[in-house]
Amino acid sequence: MALPTVDPDWEIRVAAFQTLEWLVARHGPTLEWDALQRGFDFKGQHFHFATKARGIFRPKEMRGGGPLSIKTIIPRGGRVARYEDSQKEDGVFVYKLQGDDPDNRDNQLLEWAWKWSVPLIYFCAVEVGVYQPIWPIYIRGIDRERMECTLSADDAVMMVRQLGVPMVADAKGSESRREYVTVQAKRRLHQARFRLEVLRAYETRCAVCRLPRAELLDAAHIVPDREEKGEPVVPNGLALCRLHHGVFDTDLMGIRPDGVIELSKTLLETRDGPTLEHAVKAFHGQNLHLPRNREDQPGQRFLEERYERFRQVG
Ligand SMILES: [Zn+2]
Incomplete structure (x- = not known):
């Protein structure tokens, strides 16, 4: 298959982003799995945002080789590590590759998304069963040795401007803007976690x-x-x-x-x-x-x- 010059799935992505915007306006910045698993509709078809078991998700209706979303995987009975995403540099999120083979099917989806700079959704677990969706998010680099990739968030306005034009590698300017947006996204994530923990403590x-x-x-x-x-x-x-x-x-x-x-x-x-x-x-x-x-x-x-x-x- 010849690689496309534009993401063939961008309309599906935009439909997903719009539905998330509506969900967040209604439920607040963190969404429970129940709200997410209802998915979204586009051109008479029903789509899921993600699946419960997998971290990297690509609906079968999508034509390109990239995922729609990636999601924090929490080990059975495990806890969400606090601030796990901020251990590294401040301007990026870190996401673990799946399994132990950097070339397995799931990780190839990430590779494709990185190569073509397609905007994804990152469902970052705030606690078990509760996610903060961050979108658009881009894969900034893949470290095969460490079995992880770095992600940077961007703002939706820039994404819409970039859609429809052939995707090109990041210019320096957009890189620093993304770092800024990512820092803001992390900040919101920490605030959301703080809010959940405090509200729970106070019943x-x-x-x-x-x-x-x-x-x-x-x-x-x-x-x-x-x-x-x-x-x-x-x-x-x-x-x-x-x-x-x-x-x-x-x-x-x-x-x-x-x-x-x-x-x-x-x-x-x-x-x-x-x-x-x-x-x-x-x-x-x-x-x-x-x-x-x-x-x-x-x-x-x-x-x-x-x-x-x-x-x-x-
Ligand atoms: Zn009061």
């Missing part, structure tokens, strides 16, 4: 008001993540509803190191309607609802540092 309830809706909950950092000590670990997190996250982030609400909620003087002196009275001021002096698991409870050093800031601002 999907706001630590202030107990609101139990995941759609309305955030994982707030106690020491902000823009600061050096603001680690994305559960003891530096709090599950807060949107309202209380806002009040906390603006230092109108503080948390004493012993877990008691304090509101700023200015807020306590403000008189306004029922939202301020019942949804904010009523919590002054109350205890925060903490995770049962001690390891998940807020760390003293994070609480102390943040409380100090609250007092200074107040």
